[in-house]
Amino acid sequence: MTATDLELAYDLALANRILVRHGVLDAFGHVSARAASAPDHFLLSRNKAPALVEPADILLHGADGSAGQGERLYLERFLHAEIYRARPDVMAIVHSHSPAVIPFGIVEVDLEPVIHTAGFLAEGVSRFDTRAEFGETDLLIRNSKMGASLAGSLGASSVALMRGHGSVAVGASVQHATYRAIYTEMNARVLSTALALGSVATLSSAEGLAADVTNSGQIERLWAVWGADVRFAEYYDTLSPVAASEGFPAGMPS
Structure with a gap:
């Protein structure tokens, strides 16, 4: 990996832990980033519970979802591979069961969208059903x-x-996709509560777009707060991602 890819590996490990802290990931789910060194490749952890992912677990995957020989890979790595293939604008992906x-x-x-921090949902939320094309399966990609x-x-x-x-x-960066995953979950909770109370006033498309432009400029602030909230950051922030390229620490403190 290049130095930039190593920085992405650091961000991906941090994103996994942030998403666990916010209840978006648990023992399942995964986060990836398009590789800086090869845009048709992507970075994704080896098959591991998100709360335990470290930078050294991040592997470079090929466009077909392949990675190092003998590595135990996520079964659903193909969803990342094919979204990157179809969407050149996507730089990071979160798959969750929130x-x-x-x-x-x-x-x-x-x-x-019913909260301004989820204004991006105003562009429309797609639906996918494995049964429509693939029949009765275990629903996994x-x-x-x-x-x-x-x-x-x-x-x-x-x-x-x-x-x-x-x-x-999906998003334009690891931080952006993480933001969207967290606020999609938050918006869903608020909307469910509101629907139980009565009719709901949702954001218009224009409101959602305007809110998204504003909020997308604040992601660094959120990332700083979220990173400080997990012990992972306290452990690794003593090292810069480039310094860590000399060899990430082997273990996490208990």
Whole structure:
């Protein structure tokens, strides 16, 4: 990996822990980034629970989802590979099973933006159902064909709901995709609460777009707060990503 890819590896490890802290990831789910050294490749952890991912776990994956020989890889790496192939603008992807979002993938109620921090949802949330094309499966994205179908359903949206499974959120950076995944979950919780109370006043498309432009300029502030909130940051912030390229520490403090 190049020095820039090593910095991305650091960000990906941090993103995994931030997303766990915010209830978006648990023992499952994953975060990837398009490789700086080879735009048709991407960086993704070896198969590991997100809360335990360290920079040294991040592997360079080929355009077909392949990685180092003998490595145990995430089964659903194909969803990352095919979204990157279909969307040159996407630089990072979060796949999660966040609990407040899943219900919107199994009912006919749209996941519309109701909080300004989720204004990006105003562009529309896509839906993907494995059963429509692949019949009765375990719902996992197990190969390139399924990944390409998901990417096609995502289209130009920033979020796609996966029936009975979870969702994907994409962004222009690791920080951006992490932001979108967290606020998609938060918006889903608020919307569910509001729907139980009565009719809901959602953001208009114009409001959502305007809010998204404003909030996208504040992601560095959020990232600083979120990073400080996990012990991972306290451990690794003593090292710059470039210094860490000499060899990431082997273990985490207990």
